[in-house]
Structures are given as structure tokens and as C-alpha cells.
Amino acid sequence: MNRSLVTRVAAHPWVLTLVLVALVWIVAGFTLRGFGSWGHLRYLLELSAVIGIVAAGQTLVVIAGGIDLSVGAVMTVSAILLPLLSPADDPTGLAGIGATLAIATGIGILNGAGAAYLRVPPIIMTLAMATFLQGLLIIVAGGSAVSVSNPAVIWLGSARPLGLPAGVILWILVSAATLYALHRTPFGARLMAIGANPIASRLSGLAVDRASVRLYSASGFLAGVAGILLLGMNRQGYAGIGDPYLLSSIAAVVLGGTSILGGRGTYAGTVPGAILLVTSTALITVVNASPGWRSIMFGSLILALLLVSGREARR
Template sequence: MTAAHTDRPAVTPEEPVAEPAGRRLVTRLAATPEIGVIATVIVLFIVFSAASESFAGVSNLQTMGFDLAQYGILALGVSFVILTGGIDLSLGSVVALTAVVSAWLNARAELPAPAAIAVTLLLAAAIGVLHGVFVTRLGVPPFVTTLITLVAARGAALAITKGFPIDGVSETFTDLNAYRVLLIPVPTAIFIVCCVAAWVFLERTYAGRQLYAVGGNREAARLAGIRTERRIMLAYVVSALCAGLVGVLITSRLSVGQPGVGQGWELTAIAAAVIGGISLSGGAGRVVGVAFGAILLVVINTGLVILHVSPYYQQIVLGLVLAVAVTTDRIRSRRLARARRATP
């Protein structure tokens, strides 16, 4: 018995053993904050595909692509604002207003579709500028500023239409929704382009880095010579522009300007951003996470519909997903912090 003991090679934990390549990959993945969302998306995709043949079919994927364009573009936009430490509650109402305005310009004012879209996007940008001015110059809290628009823009959409959808939108307009690029619907392609643009801006330009700095510590950013007001202004303009873009895509998808669309979408967009790891206190989170946060919501929504789960339960599931996302993020960051302390 004692001989067996001495035969064992002496273990020297002090000596660092070269980590095998596989383990290094695992530790790197574990250090990637977005890994949880991405893994969940993959797992759920496999589960739903196994549960229903039609889930992974081309036509269902394209339908999901349309939904993804709506929520995903909004989530990207609102992420800019959240990164600066603000919030944008106006998204859903701005979607409705721009949907209605683009339809009105095209069908009633008989502007050609490209012009109608351009004017609509200008309107959206103007709303963003207004938010920026309120927040930076007048010091109105972002919550209140965008709450005003949440109410007022919805009202404007209803006033313009008197509550009825505007029809007679031109074919060029609806074509936006009909075309496919390599089987990918145009709106989905637009979402992908938006993701790439947002990634380039946030990770590869100095203005993007400054946006993070403003959200991380506004006073420090200001004293380091960053024009904080411009960065905040930019975030609100991007957010409103994204809402305008989604408004245009909705009118194209429905072929009418529908004043009731977009109710509560701001919350879905914020949820996607938070699930994707955007910190509500500002200054942290990445585009990859937001994209997969939006994909996750769409996968869950569509999957539950295909499995014939009642819409009431879908809301509960979404709530649970949000809860899980937030808690795992907390636990993960705490573990990382502890691991870092243990290895000085």
C-alpha cells in the first residue's frame, strides 16, 4: 500500500504546464462575453429544427429574416444610445410615424419611392437631433426625453392617418421587400449591412471608441478632450435613423402605412441589446452580442409559434430568457473577476 504511494510521480503545481491548444481555445471562448447568447442560439436552432421539419426550411428562414431585420436594426440603433448611458423609448412610435409618413409621401403626395424614403429618413434623423439637443443642451434625462416622443410620435401617426392605414403605396416601394439577394430578403441584407457598419464604427473608428468612453465615464471623457455632446447627439441620431429605416421596411412589407405598428418594439429592441451584453449603465457591450441577441429573440418567437405554443406563454418565455441572460452575465463577470484576482 505504501509502495503504491511512492510510485506516483510527484505533482508540482507551481510549475506552469503548457496549456494544450484545445484548452486555450476553451478559455478564450469562456472569456468572450457573447458566448452564452451564441451558444443558446445554436442549441435552440438545433432543438427547433429537430422538433419541426419546416423550421429550418427556406421559406421559414426568410420569414425569420424579415422579423430579424425589424428587431435587429432597432436593437443596433438603441445599443448606440445605451452605450452612452442613455435609453431610447421612442423607437416603436418612431417606426409607426415613419411608416405612415413614407406611405403618405409616396401614395398621397405622389413622391417617387426613393424620394419618399429619403425624406422619411431625414425626418427620423431630425427626431434624433431633437432628442440629442434635449439630452445634452437642456439636460433632460433620456428616459423622459424619449418618453415624450413615444407618446407624441404615436399621436402624430394616428393624426396623419385618422386611424386608418394609408394604401396605394407604389410597387417600387413594395419591391424592396420582394427581392432576394442569394435567397436573402433585402431587409435581412440591410440588417447585415447595418451590423457590419455598426461593428466598423464601434470597434474600428476613434469616434466609436469615444462613444464607449462617454458611456463609461462621461466626466473623464470630457476632461480627456472628447466632445461628449457630439457623441451623444450622434447616438440618438443613429437610433432614430434605425427606427426610420424599420418604418420604411414595414410599410414596404405591409404595402400600407399602418399607424398601429411597432407597439412595444422599443422594449423588444432593448431586450435584444441587453441579452446581447450591452450594459444598461453604459460603456460596455459589442455588436456581435446585439446581433445574436436579436437572432435569439426571433428564433424563440418563431420556434414557439411553430410548436403551437400559445402567444401568452411566449411572453413568459421571453421574460425568462431575459432573466437567464442577465443572471448568467452577472455570474460570468463575477467569476472572471475572481479568476483575475487569484492570478495576480
């Protein structure tokens, strides 16, 4: 009885992540003053939304056996370009959002084309893209911070329709779409197949190249959305604003039980993974340690969680 429960949990690593989040929230809620208040939990969810959205694209890429190391740079690009691309005479601000997302998607398409048609390994293609963007951005935007006046973006970062922050609602929508795409569409099935065995997929007549272009464009698009949301919450965009989200997105994916080797995983694990990451970072901040200790605790925490949940099956 007991054993079968353990076996079942082990078969779905993401359940473990969910349980862990619940446990941390309950324990911290009872021991730390103010942790369990609705305002604080809502704040944690809002922070998780940014990681969750960028990690949605990362989840898809990782499941297909790749990795996207350019998401941090794409977020920065979106956050800095949006104010520049928003025409002042547009009262809705949607034009600027559209243009920014088009650019983010375009960057993703370039990543995918490089990986698919030039056969550059994704880790190099996206790393080189990140380096490239980092330089280009400072040349274009001059390296100073820009403030946002786009009404739609400000609304996204501060409004609370139905009592929930708009960012969290956006995250719920993205989650639903990602889960649907991954588990209920041919596209999702193709990603799993490519991740499990790219050669077999190709030989089975699957258009692997086209799928990976679509895949990386989705990742670029979602990183763009996350960048815009981050800009809305921050009100300011600056070089390096997206940098921390690269590692967080990968950590959230892996904590959620998705195999970094591809072929196996679900976005249902990345969601609690992102919340777990934000919660533990918040707890570490509460401890009031020096930046050095904070970094050590963050790294050890990820490593410890990995030892518990992220172990690759023996082959």
C-alpha cells in the same frame, strides 16, 4: 483546458449568445418538422432583420450609457408617414424614403439635443418623445391604416436579389457599417468613453454634447430604416405597428452581452441576440399556447437568458 474555454466565453458574452442560437436552431431543426427548411430559416432572418436594424441604433445608445425608448414610436411614424410623403409622380419612390428618413433623423436630433443641452435624462426625453409622437401621429394621420404603393419600399419588402431577402441584405450592410463605426472610428471610441465615464470624458476635452446629438440622430435614422422595412414587409402602416420593437430592441442589445450601464459591448452580440429573440418567439408560437402563456414564456425566457449571460460585473 476546459476552464480556460469557459473563462474565454465568459469574457465575450456575445459568443455565448451565438452558441445558444446555433444550439436552438440545431435542436429545433431536428425535432420540429419544417423548422430547418430554408424557407423557414429565411423567414426568421427576415423578421430578425427588422429587430436587428432598430437594435443597431439602440446598441450605440446603450453603449454610450443612454437608452432610446422612442424607437418604437419612430418606426410607427416612418411607416405611417412614408405613404403620405411619397409623391405619386416619382417612379422610383426614393424621394419618399429620403423625406421619411430625414424626419426620423430629425426626431433623433431632437432627442439628442434634449438630452445634451436641456439635460433631460435620456430615458425621460425619449419616453416623452414617444408619448408626444403617439399623439401627434393620430392627429396628423387620423388613426386609420395606410397602404403603401411606393415601389422602392415594396421592392425592399419582397425582392430576393441573390436568393436573399432584400431586408436581410440591408441588415448585413447596416451591421457592417455599425460594427465599423463602433470599433474602427473615433466616433465609436468616443461612445465607449462616454458610456464608461461621462464626467471623465468631458474633462478630457471630449465634445460629449455633440457626440450624443449624433448618437441619437443615428438611432432615429436606423429606427426610420427599420420602420420602412417593416412597412415594406407588411404593406400596411398603422398606429402601434412599431410598438413591439421597443422592448425587442432593448432585449436584443442586452442578450448580446452589452452592458445596460454603458461603456461595454458590441453590435456583434446584438445580431445573434436579435435572431435568438425571433427564434424563441417563433418556437413559442409553434407550441400553440394562449396569448397569456406566450407572454409568460417570452418574459421568462428573456429573464433566464439574462441570468445566464447578462450579469453585471461586481464593482
